[in-house]
Amino acid sequence: MLEVEIKPNVLDRVRKLIISSDIVTYEDSNWKAVPNTTFNKDEIEALRFGIEPIQGYVFTIGLTYCVDIKGLDGSVMKIRFTSLYGIRGKQLHEKYVSILNALFNTHQEDIINRHIESFNGNSFVEILGTTFNTEGVILNGTDIRYGDLGFKEYKGYYALFSKSNPKLYKAYSYLKDWNSAVVYSLSKQLLADVAGEQ
Template sequence: MLKLEIRPNILDRKRKLVINPDMITYDDSDWKDVPNTIFNKDEVEGLRFGIEPIKGYAFTIGRRYYIDIRGFEDKVIKIRFTSLCSIRKKELHKRYVDILNALFNTHQENIINRYIDSFNKNSFVEILGTTFKSDTVILIKDHEIPYTDLGFREYIGYYALFSKSNPKIYKSYNYLKDWNSAVVYSISKLLLAES
């Protein structure tokens, strides 16, 4: 269980975040009288996260941390915090990692298991326009790639799957922009390990 108080920026008030195996609660309203947003365990549908630099005229002046949690009916908890001029950079980065670890250990595993159950029932699953079948994966329409020919690359902000025999057939998944890109990462690693 993780309990934190987050101040999104210097001028904002502290907001309470609670992550436990049964639910996620966050004070994401600008008004104190509005109740906290709550997602129960089975309501968490997607996750995206990332860090973006804040660029000044000639150099980077800070970082902005993003964590978005999507529930059913497209309800989204947006967790944001900012470090300017390296003030609280280490503290905020540690907090960012702690939140992601708590989400991965509690709720991300449930999302992955839902997709794996769907894969086992139907012998295929589609995530972010990528179709995983029992022996092949479809990254681009009409191009089935066997798992023996499937390659992957991990980068800081994204993950890419590609055909080893024809690297022009590829697809990248951005952790900050694509919902459940970490699920694609986990399922592709699992299926590649089995093949």
């Protein structure tokens, strides 16, 4: 269980985030009288996360750490905290990493397992416009066999592409796309399974 206090920005009040194996709850309202947003374990549909730079006139003046949790009902819990001019930068980065680790250890695995069960039951699963089936992946309407499928990891995103035609690719932003980490995990697992069969 992780219990952490978050101060979204310099002028905001401290808010409490609790992540356990059963629930995620956060004081995401600006009003103290409004109840916390809470998701039970089986209500979490998707995650997205990342670090957004805050641009000044000429250079970056700070960073906003972002973690979004989407419920099955479409509601979104937005967790944000900001470092300006590097003040508290190291502490906030450590806090961000601990939040992601807690979410991945308690809830991300369940989301991935739901997609794997769907894949095993239906022989295909579609995530973010990408269809994974038993033979390969359909990217941008083109079928790519697992033997021809490549992947690249970058700082803020992940890409799947055809090895024979690298111009045929799709990128998944961890910050912008819901469940991009699921695409990452699922594609790596399926590629490992195919490599193990050969």
